[in-house]
Amino acid sequence: MEIFSGTEDILIDKKSVITFGKFDGLHRGHQKLISYVRKVANRGLLSLVFSFTVSPLQVVNSKLSKQIITNEERKCVMESLGVDCFVEYPFTEQVMKMEAEDFVEKILVKKLHIAHAVIGPDFLFGYQRKGDAKLLKKLGQKWGFEVDVLEKESLKEGVVSSTRIRQMIEAGDMKGARELLGYPYFLRGQIVHGRQLGRTIGLPTLNQIPAKEKLLPPKGVYVTLTKIGNTYYKGISNVGEKPTVDGDFMGIETHLFDFSKEIYGAYADVFFLTYLRGEFKFASLEDLKAQIEKDKKKATVYLQDNDLKECLGILSANLFKKP
16 A cells, blocks of 8 residues: 655556545444445556545644544554555645635645545535535536445444444443444554563563553453454453552553563554453552452453454454554
8 A cells, every 4th residue: 555644745647536534443434435445446546545644623623632543553454455545635724725626626636636536425625614525526527537425334223433433432332332443443552661560470561652642442451352463362451540559651551361572662453352340459469460360360251252253353354464
């Protein structure tokens, strides 16, 4: 997959099929659009996904919004979906004030060589979001490209949306989020040094610090699968602080059941399967160790059912195949 990120210096020399959006989560609805783009592109065109480096609403409202997946995680999922080209266009003040007609002519036609657009029914674009599907079709007639409008994907008695998925994640409903995403909620991050107290009780952990824009589930302990290289390891992960040792580290701490290598500096993907318990303070490290052993037993039982098989099937079949 070719990536253009943070630059306006783009010139696609092949006619392209394009879909547009924030693609936060790259959920089943997004995947429906991208699958259709790839299908049309099989006629000898380039499949291209267009997004911005930051959400336009975030810039307009001057507020940091939490994301289901970060930009780096989004690239990872996007590549696994088989897209030829992914554009993260800089959302500058000039772009923000660009009229819909100018956006089509200056960017879609002249830079991206558009031949076909694939959008959802509520697609809006241009200054003050004045452009819609009707205008895009009209401009398509002018500039010689086609426009297809796809209906939204529905599941579990509702439209699949990033808003619904955020609500599920914030409630700790990891299975519900997985059903709408089409894959388990995950965090990609570098392994960093913690205080290494886990080693003193025979339970070493991997520590990761999430990006500040990453949407995290509630504090507590989760059953997880962690991908390191091309291998998945069973484990449990704690989201939050380390109250037992009076620490100020906020992030993800994962104990893998069958792993003891030193991998500081490496990257790992932690996939959240289900919520086990909340986070609370223990009187001693011995009490903490006893609780973690209980958590491991519960996680082991959970990982023996079909949920593990389902998750591994999803991950190995179509997503996250590339390291």
